[in-house]
Amino acid sequence: MKSGTSLDLAGHDHKSVIGWPTHGGPNQQWEFVPSGQGYIIRSAAATSEYGLYLTVKQSISDGAELDVCEFPMSWRAQHDEHNDALRILWSNTEYALCLADNGNMAPGTKAELRSLTPGDPSQMWRFAKCASTTEDQERAARAVAQPFATETVIVAEGQDCTTITRTMTTTTVETVTTVTRIAHARHG
Template sequence: MSIQSGNVYKIYNGKSGTILDLSGTDGRTVSGFSDNNGDNQKWQLEQGPGGHWTFRSVASGQYLGVDGPIENGTPLVSVNEPFRWDIYPDDEDSSVFRVYVPGASTATNIDLSDHGNATPGTIVTLWIKWEGKNQTWRFEQA
C-alpha cells in the first residue's frame, strides 16, 4: 500500500493490532487502543518539503509529535506545531511501515512500549530501531 498525502488514515501497530489513539480524556497523550472508529484515532497525513510527513489529528487538529528529547522512552503527544516524520517500509515486511524522526543521530522510530503490549492505553514512545514488530505500523485509509 502506498501512503497518499492529504488522506486520512487509521494507524495500527504491527504487533498488537491496536490503533494509534489520541486520548479523548486529556487530548494530549498518544497510546495504543482498541479501534472504536473515533476521530481521535484518525490522522491526516501531509507530505511536505524534503519528503517529510506530518500527522494531524482529525479530532483536535493538533499534530503527532514529541515534547522532549529525541531519545528512548520519550512519549508521543499532540503538539500545536507541525512535527516532521519520515515513513519507510519495514525491511522485513513491506506491508507495514516504520515512522522515524528525521535527522536523529541514531535511527529513532515510533514504538508501542512494553514490547508491543496490546493492553488499551499502552503508551507510544520513541525508541532506537530494532527488529521488533512493535515498531511497525499498518496504515489503513479511514
C-alpha cells in the first residue's frame, strides 16, 4: 500500500513479478477471476493464448519469490477495513503477497510471500480500475470458446464394483467431476 508502486510483470523476461513505479501498462494490470472460495490472478500482458497466472516460483515459505505460469493458481483476498485495502494471500495459508525487503519501493524489487502480519502496510494493496481494450475482450472470449483443459481419471476396483472418478478443469474456472459406479455381475 506504499503509494506509487504497482505489481508488475517484468519486461525483461515476462515471467518475474516485481514492484515498479505505476504507469498503467498491461504488464501492471491483473485480473482477479473468481475461483471457488478465492481467485485466480491473471496478467493482462499475457503472451500465451491461455494466459499467465500469478504463482509461487518454488515452495510456499517466507521469502518465496513470485512469478507467472500458464496454469491458474488459487489466491484469496482479505479486506482490511481500517486501511480500505486488501491483503492477497496464498490459498489456505497465512502467507501474504508483498515486496521484498519490507516493501522496498525501489524499481525491480521482487514480489514475494511473507507470513501475514496484521497492519503491515507492505502486505496491503489497492485496486485501480483499468480501461478494458478490445484485445482484452477478444482474449477473454477465446478463453471461453477454447478453454485449456486438464482431465484426471481415477479408477478404483472393489470386490463388488468399480468406481471411476473423472474430473475436468478448464481455464474458464469450471470443474466438472463425474463419479460412475459400475456393479460387477454376480455369478452363482
